[in-house]
Amino acid sequence: MENITLTAIEDINLTFQTDLYKYNEILNAGFILHGHICPAMPLGLRAALEALSRLGIPRARNKELHLIVENGPAHAALCFAEGVQLGTSATFGKDMVTRTNEGKSAFTLIDKKTGRSIRVSMNYDFFDNTMKSEFVNKRREGLEPHEIDQRLPKQMIQNMLDTPIDNLLKFDEIKILDFPKINYTFNYYQCTSCQEPVYEPGIRVLDGEYVCINCSK
């Protein structure tokens, strides 16, 4: 089985391998972040790495990228978006993710510097087969991912890794999107009421005093 070393992640010495059972640092990091072993997170990871590769750009070091994630609300396999964050390093924590709640396992990855973007969505037949799998049936019955025989998700992940990516996902043409420039501030104050540190965008003026949003109510 061929190992895929993606140029996008060589920078930080991570390799994504197509054999689940070989040492696979980025996938393991994903399972640690994610909390359980499931097929949707690794699929998001693979989708993200391919999207980076098609855009010809590396994973984010800081805030160079933005993700528009169409997942949610309240459906199965929200885990997909977790793998997309892991693959791109465009994370919730760095304010690089917008969730549109359109009920699709799909996302657009934007290179903020150039505006070049690619949208990735799910191949319907692959999606349909996955949703009829034993693993998903057990989830439907109410079992949590970690309560299901772990051989099931692991086999699904390996099958997914063995499948050509175009049978799993649809990659749209690269488009230019205008992404608003945001200046992130280092300026902060101490709230005169609760004494907590608060960055400038969270400061309100109440009776001439600088207070946080919560203390301003």
Ligand SMILES: [Zn+2]
């Ligand atoms: Zn999951």
Ligand SMILES: [Zn+2]
């Ligand atoms: Zn306060």
